[in-house]
Amino acid sequence: MSDASSKDETQSSPYRVLARKYRPGSFDELVGQDPLVRTLTNAISSGRIAQAFMLTGVRGVGKTTVARLIAKCLNASNGPTIEPDRDCEHCRAIAEDRHPDVIEMDAASRTGVNDIRELIEGVRYKPTTARYKVYILDEVHMLSTPAFNALLKTLEEPPEHVKFIFATTEIRKVPVTVLSRCQRFDLRRIPMDQLADHFRKVARLEGVDIEDDALAMIARAADGSARDGLSILDQAIVLAGDKVSGEIVQNMLGLADRATVFDLFDALMRGDAAKALEQLQDLYELGTDPLVVIQDLLDVAYWLTRVKLAPAIAERPGVPEVERVRGKAMAADLRISVLSRAWQILLRGLGEVQIAPNPLHAAEMVLIRLIHAADLKAPAELVKELTGAPAATSESQAPAPGAGMEAVAAGGGARAEPVPAKQTEPQPDPDPTSSALAEQLISFRAMVDCLKERREALLYTNLYRHAHAVRFERGRIEVRKTDSFPSELLGRLGQILSEWTGERWVVLHAEEPGEPTLYEQDHAIEEARLTAAADHPVVQAVLQTFPGAAVTKVVDRTALPLSGDDPDLGAPDEDEEDDGL
Numbered sequence: 034m035s036d037a038s039s040k041d042e043t044q045s046s047p048y049r050v051l052a053r054k055y056r057p058g059s060f061d062e063l064v065g066q067d068p069l070v071r072t073l074t075n076a077i078s079s080g081r082i083a084q085a086f087m088l089t090g091v092r093g094v095g096k097t098t099v100a101r102l103i104a105k106c107l108n109a110s111n112g113p114t115i116e117p118d119r120d121c122e123h124c125r126a127i128a129e130d131r132h133p134d135v136i137e138m139d140a141a142s143r144t145g146v147n148d149i150r151e152l153i154e155g156v157r158y159k160p161t162t163a164r165y166k167v168y169i170l171d172e173v174h175m176l177s178t179p180a181f182n183a184l185l186k187t188l189e190e191p192p193e194h195v196k197f198i199f200a201t202t203e204i205r206k207v208p209v210t211v212l213s214r215c216q217r218f219d220l221r222r223i224p225m226d227q228l229a230d231h232f233r234k235v236a237r238l239e240g241v242d243i244e245d246d247a248l249a250m251i252a253r254a255a256d257g258s259a260r261d262g263l264s265i266l267d268q269a270i271v272l273a274g275d276k277v278s279g280e281i282v283q284n285m286l287g288l289a290d291r292a293t294v295f296d297l298f299d300a301l302m303r304g305d306a307a308k309a310l311e312q313l314q315d316l317y318e319l320g321t322d323p324l325v326v327i328q329d330l331l332d333v334a335y336w337l338t339r340v341k342l343a344p345a346i347a348e349r350p351g352v353p354e355v356e357r358v359r360g361k362a363m364a365a366d367l368r369i370s371v372l373s374r375a376w377q378i379l380l381r382g383l384g385e386v387q388i389a390p391n392p393l394h395a396a397e398m399v400l401i402r403l404i405h406a407a408d409l410k411a412p413a414e415l416v417k418e419l420t421g422a423p424a425a426t427s428e429s430q431a432p433a434p435g436a437g438m439e440a441v442a443a444g445g446g447a448r449a450e451p452v453p454a455k456q457t458e459p460q461p462d463p464d465p466t467s468s469a470l471a472e473q474l475i476s477f478r479a480m481v482d483c484l485k486e487r488r489e490a491l492l493y494t495n496l497y498r499h500a501h502a503v504r505f506e507r508g509r510i511e512v513r514k515t516d517s518f519p520s521e522l523l524g525r526l527g528q529i530l531s532e533w534t535g536e537r538w539v540v541l542h543a544e545e546p547g548e549p550t551l552y553e554q555d556h557a558i559e560e561a562r563l564t565a566a567a568d569h570p571v572v573q574a575v576l577q578t579f580p581g582a583a584v585t586k587v588v589d590r591t592a593l594p595l596s597g598d599d600p601d602l603g604a605p606d607e608d609e610e611d612d613g614l
Contacts, residue, residue, distance in 0.1 A: 052263040055235050056098055058119055058128065063095060063102070064231045064259055065223030072218070074115045077106055082113065083216035085188055085197040087173075089204040090220030093258030096200035099220065100169045101127055103198055104135045108163040123163055134163040141172040146179040153187050159194050166195050173199040174206035181208050188214045222257025225249070226350075231259065232266050236277070241270050246279030249353060254286055284320065294329040295359045298337075301330075302367060302375070306404045310397060323396035324386050327379055334376045340364040341372065378403050470534050477502035477510070478551060480530070489529065495522055501547035508536055511543040515550075562587045 057063045060070045076082055086103060088096040105124045109117030117124050126132035138152065152168060160166040170176075176184075188197060188211065199215065201207060223231075229245075229252040236243040247269065255262030265286070266277075273281045283290060293312065300309040316326055336356060340347050341364040347357045382399030389395030474480045484493040499518040504511040514523070523540045530538040548554070566572055566587045576582055 050264065051235060051239075051267045052260045055238075055263065057095070057102065059117070060102055060115060063099070065227045066095060066099070066220055069099065069218050069220060073103065073106075076216075077113050077115050080113075082107070082196070084191050084195075085215040086199065087204075087207070087212060087215035087217045088198065088200045088220060089217065090202070091222060091257060092202055093255075093260030093262075094220040094223060095259065096202075096220055097169070097171055099218070100171075100198040100200055101135075103196075104132075104165075104167040104169065107165045107167060107196060108132075108134070112164065132163065134160040134165070135167045135169065137169045137171065139172065140170050141175040144175050144177050144180060146177065146183050149176070149180040149183045153183065156187055156192060156195050159192075164194075167198060168195070169198045169200070171200045172202070173211075174201045174203040178208075181211055185210055185214070223255075223259055224257075225252045228252040228255055228257075228259065228262050232262055235263065235266065236270075239270065241275055241277060243269075243277040244279050246353075247277050247282040250279060250282045250286065291329075291353065292355050292359070294326070294333055295355060295363070297326070298330055298333045299363060301400060301403050302363075302371070304404050306401065309400050309404060313393075313396060313400060317393055323392040324383070327383050327386055327396055327399060331376065331379045331383065334372055334379060336360055337364045337367060338369065338372045338376070341367065341369060374406055375403060378406055474507065474530070474534070477505045477512075477548075480505070480510070481551060483533075487533075492522060492526055492529070495519065496526070496551075498550055498552045501550055503543040503545045503547035508538055510538070510540045511545075511547075512540070513543050513545060513547045559587070 060073065063070060086100075088099055090096055105112075105117045105127050106115055107113050108123045108127070110121035110123060111118050119125070119128075123132060127135050130137070136152075136155070138148070156166070156168075158166075191197065197215075199207075199211075204212075204217075204219075229248040232248055232251055233243065236248075243266075251262050251265045251269065254265055265282075269277045269282050269285060272285055293316065297309060297312045297316075300312065313323070313326060317323060337360060340360045344361060344364070346352075347361050379399065382395070382402070385399065386392050386395040470483070474483060481493060481496050484496065495518050496512075499515040501513040501515075502510075503513055510526070512523075514520070520542075523542060527538045527540040530540075549557075563584055563586075567576070567584045572584060576584075
């Protein structure tokens with residue numbers, strides 16, 4: 034990751050891979066981690082140095098490198114400083130992994146409590162030659178629970194001469210008790226343009242001429258990791274020699290040409306099955322993995338969607354010419370609904386290709402499915418044709434007030450789906466005070482909903498399905514429980530409501546029948562809505578067109594008016610109750 038280090042090797046010195054040869058020797062050479070560098074610079078300059086650091090990020094972004102740089106800054110002869118003297122004895126020893134006071138431990142291979150005890154035993158001894166004794170634990174999330182527990186006390190109050198630096202790719206697996214004792218730094222994925230610039234500098238130092246297309250492919254394949262990208266660049270140089278072209282990198286990585294991928298996506302959107310399948314076969318014969326083809330098509334769908342919504346993105350510096358020109362042209366001709374449908378089909382197809390015994394056949398079936406979907410009309414257009422209403426001329430028509438319905442017809446493959454608009458509902462206070470919460474508990478259903486929001490799953494499930502509300506008032510609840518309802522939960526309910534509200538709540542078992550359970554009430558409402566939806570003229574037209582179809586689900590949503598002239602499809606009267614259609 035350095036563009037200024039390690040060019041001092043002679044021809045007789047052993048070969049070192051680029052990822053090690055160009056490892057940064059100072060924070061100035063670190064790529065893509067400016068926020069971290071600023072924070073550490075301020076901390077070291079002001080003398081506010083933490084006792085423990087937690088470095089987290091994906092593989093290859095520089096966690097171990099940063100850990101060693103921190104050790105250099107703390108132990109440099111002119112330190113602590115953010116600009117250590119590379120020629121000092123301590124910095125050279127740390128760079129060569131031979132400093133006696135900078136101890137690196139691979140927590141992935143030494144996970145036990147005995148390993149941590151050995152480390153803790155050495156903490157009490159002062160450093161041999163350096164200013165600080167620095168312990169670097171890589172992949173710290175691999176430590177066992179007893180090992181973490183053994184480390185806690187020392188980590189909280191280490192001697193003044195000891196600093197801990199942890200690195201991990203799985204920050205969620207590190208106990209909160211450990212995280213709370215560390216100063217955390219999140220190393221970002223390195224942007225593609227910065228990676229490409231960095232690889233260009235490395236290639237120049239190596240005396241290699243590399244094309245921009247090749248750099249773009251390597252940066253994209255690196256996925257934010259400088260180490261992965263340098264490894265790919267190393268392989269490309271070995272393969273191509275002093276001149277690395279885009280074609281060589283493309284063949285080496287088994288990638289499809291970007292222009293060919295756009296051609297393939299265009300054929301799919303036009304429904305040209307013969308051309309699309311022929312292009313896929315050609316790519317396969319050239320050595321391109323069918324899985325990579327599907328991934329590239331997903332990238333194209335994502336890129337076209339972004340350009341469709343924000344065309345200025347295509348004009349940003351660094352955007353390849355094919356993506357800028359073809360992307361703008363194709364995005365202008367495709368609707369968001371079509372691109373979204375293509376994304377969903379490709380995303381599901383990606384998993385199918387991964388597990389299929391023959392990836393090529395699976396990829397072909399995905400393309401055929403996408404070609405078929407490209408010819409399908411939007412659900413709203415289908416409904417308009419069935420009802421004889423004029424088709425909408427724009428996707429961006431403003432919605433009018435009204436009740437919406439989405440009826441899913443199972444078995445026939447049809448869906449009556451008016452265009453939805455968001456329906457706002459009052460949201461409960463995410464963190465109410467005790468008195469405010471008590472005011473919200475105005476009914477049995479409100480109380481059960483509160484249990485759901487606060488993740489009391491056992492109480493919520495049993496009260497929703499197996500409890501009949503008899504009486505409900507503030508501070509007193511009477512329910513008739515079914516045989517499936519655990520008796521001890523009534524006492525638990527009273528206790529938890531008292532804790533939440535700061536008031537006394539009594540929960541009693543009654544013998545009176547009471548109301549139907551909330552589940553029974555909701556089920557009855559759903560059945561009524563299904564019946565009403567099935568009787569709607571639009572749904573009747575769909576059911577007649579697709580024999581064997583049935584309405585299985587109804588979702589209330591505010592919808593676009595399908596026709597201002599048709600009284601059956603317009604918005605309901607103001608004095609008419611919304612029936613969900």
